[in-house]
Amino acid sequence: TPSPDFSLAALPLAGPGGGCLLAVAERPGGFGSDERAALELIAHAVAVPEPGPAETRELAADAFSLAMDTGRVEVGDEILRLFGIGRDEFDGKVETLLGLTVPEDLPALMSVVEPDHMSLGERELEFRVRQPSGVPRWLRLRGRPLPGGGGRPARLVGTVADVSKLRSDVTDVARVQRLAADLATAGTVKDVGQAVVDALRKPLRADRIALAELENDRLVVTVLDPPEPEAWPELWRAEWRGEW
Template identity: 30%
Template sequence: MSPTSMPGADDVIRRLQMLEMIVEKTSNMVVVTDEERRITWVNTAYTRVTGWALEECRGRRPSELLHGPLTSARALSKLASLLREPQAVRDFELLNYKRTGEPYWVSLSIEPIVDAAGTLTSYVSIQTDITERKQRELQTADLQHRLELAQRLARLGRIEHDTETGHSRWTSEIFRILGRERDEVSRGAQAFMDHAHPMDREALQASLAAALRTGDEIDVEFRVLSASGAHRWVRCRGVPHPGEAGFGLPLTLSVQDVTLYKTLIEQRHRRNEDLNQQVQVRTRQLEEAYGSLEEFSYALSHDLRTPLRHIAGFAELLKEEVAAGEVQGSLLYCDKIVRAAVQMRNLIDGMLSFARLGRKGMKVEPVDMAALVDDIVAALAIDGGLKKYRWRIQPGLPTVQGDPVLLREVWTNLLDNAVKYSSHREVIEIEVGWRDLPEGTEFHVRDNGLGFDPEQASRLFGMFQRLHRDPRFEGAGIGLALVRRIVEYHGGRIWADSVPDQGATFHVFLPSQPAPAELEDAPQGEAEPMPARGG
């Protein structure tokens, strides 16, 4: 450079004064240190922020004045490494302390100064106070942490999409719902929807398509499959994002884990179902108790009056015979009184058997129907004396699950009924058969007896109901009512069909696994099961 092009001394002084004025007037802190990083000069802004004047700083290192308990040792180590290069440092953030002990944040830009020979002579550091910005960032981070904590407690996650960067982000709760480790891979709403349970995908796609057509808020519930294969219920809500080609998936989609809610709803539903069943059972019990009360009231007011009336009437006649000294006539009336008493005793015994059945527990075990029927048939043959029987028993009567004592009562009443109402025939013909059904076994007993009028059959399964008043056929009208009660107690059903004077067939269905039913009166007016004739 020629001497004429060299700036004059006055010009240099003017430029230095201008530079000093700029440095003094700037709001940034300026620090100059020597090659050993000892302070040689600081500007007014530095003194104003830190509280340290130039005279107090000169010859001391910044670390002696500004570093405190929370200054990052890792950051200091990194800064020292950069300065040893030496190389420029740009926007290096560090927590420092003022003279008063108050912490503040600075952004450092440090420029190493070398002479013409390339030897390091000093450092110039420009420091910007970024305390307010860092406080806002810390507050934002704290609010973000609190929000994520609240969302985790509420099992609520978010899927966010940044239109400027094109980056999508799942919050930590989304990863928890799916049972996956958190990462920073860009994933959007569609990637989450792809985890929908296969059985829910069609309905989900239909709901999304409808919302994207109209722009209405998306509010859908569906199951998602986690990494372990388990499924969880989620509720997704968001507003479709308008674009040039229509509406797209929301930029922010909330995802709430509602598995617990769904579980509680299901539990409540099951409890309500159980309560409804209990109410129905209790209602049937009360109806059955009321029906039994009516039956017993009828029995006490009518059926038991008859033998009592006979006893009272014959006793009066006996009294007259005794007074007249007629021994032979007295014996006749005594026999009639005994028969009336026996009839009343049988009625009472039948009533007690019928009533106690509803209170007895059922002992379920395998019951060999073939052995049971053979035993009862043998007993009936002995009791029948000189009567002629023709038994046709289908081979292979199966073993069923039930109460052996109660099922014996069923067969005894059915077979005894068949014998009784066929006793006027020259040959009593009785058939016992069975067939397998998907739900259980159906048995039948067919006779060649008196039969009954199907139009009157609805009366026969009630207590003390008898269609036949023929004195040849004794009975109290209890047997078939007891049979019906036992069969229904096993969860089965009984019905019958007949043509008058051509015999009757009784059908009994027993389920494979008896489910004891609450005893109740059979519904009337149905084609099947049909009630049978009285015992």
Template identity: 45%
Template sequence: MRTCLDRALTFAGATLAAVYAPEVGTRELQLVDTSGSVPSGPAPPERLPLSGDSPAARAFRTHHPLWLTAETPLGALPLGIQGSRLGCLLVLGASPDGFEAEQRRFLERYADAVAALLPPGADPPVPTPLLGPALRSLRVGSFVLSPDTGLIEADDTLLELVGITPDDFDGKVDTLLAHALPEDMHALMSVLEPTTDAFGRRDLEFRVRGPTGEMRWLSLSCRAEPGAGDGPQQVLGVVTATPVLRRGGDDVSRIQWLTAALDDAATVRDVGRVVVAALREPLAA
């Protein structure tokens, strides 16, 4: 779970996540759980005064998230349920440009999942760990693929999303791909077997068939790590459930969005409305 958490934080643009909760009997926030590391600079402090000017204390007092872009970009997200103040999730950014909008949305969902695990009152002890179980509740899976061998290291959450039990998984990427819809196979292969000039982050939505035949959308984000020789040594990635398909700018994303939208079209008028919506943006019409 800790490895999956570190991978998920990487794709959320964070190098470190830390949970602070009020310490009983004091006016301080206490560090209760961390994951990741700080590339340079000091580690997160064990305690922060509630009346101080730290981002964590400010987010806790105001109950509003803070996104700061400075020498070390960071986000401070208040933890609470129905107006209660339970703590703060502090994340350090990996990019000097700060967190992208999609990364912020994921981290805000992640903060809600962490808050759901915190006790509502001041007296009960704070459970630890928090970060791993919160990620598990969001159903975020991760993998490491070796394109040269076709072997893939997948965690239990990813196998659950695809519809494979751990006992039935043989460690081969073909076993996972066999559960994807044939129409999405070409796009998946282009992402999981990148060329030597495609070492950046890649994002894709795809569909799988569950054990009972139901179809579900999954979102995949991956990054190829260059290795010695002509090809990538590893492909690192995360997979999450996608309740609503996003409309991307590439041809594959447009076709996938159109296909999903047409599934709900019941009349000729519905079909016309969906197709017009799909064509208006790329044609600038």
């Protein structure tokens, strides 16, 4: 019975079995755009029962389902095509797919698929896979962890799509992804600052880098590289004299 105190979403499940995914929230107002996107992603990727013989399971062509405890992954035919591997050649291990990625992009990708680095929220990442022609192919992974025991993710479900035509600058995107991977494992403000400095110094050809944080409507310098006051212009030191 419709009620102003509850919100309900019903999404069709693809595949020969049909069916639908129902989500009920104990609050009025319906589901927000982010929540709807997450529900669509889960419905698209998990369109069949979990356990069972491999021949009885079918995924959407661009969908995957990764078991976090074993590293076993079920993938649709389109994903295998994008990675350039045949169905008969694929051993069902996520390491096999990771081994086909461009090495520069592997740390960022690992930060998405490793359970120790994973939060329970939607993830999106673009990365490259090697092709026989030598020209890398850009892929976009969208995934969402499904919680298991103890609040840790049990499974990552999602989709992979070809976005090569949308990418022209390989270097900058790869650099941002490496920075994102470093920030995901940074434990302190100092770690964050060092990761940013390492990522920016070379591409900016910078002699000096300052990182400031907004605190109570005031910028406070948290990282100076190099840290010695003598390395900075006198005018700059006079303006920020209280920050060393």
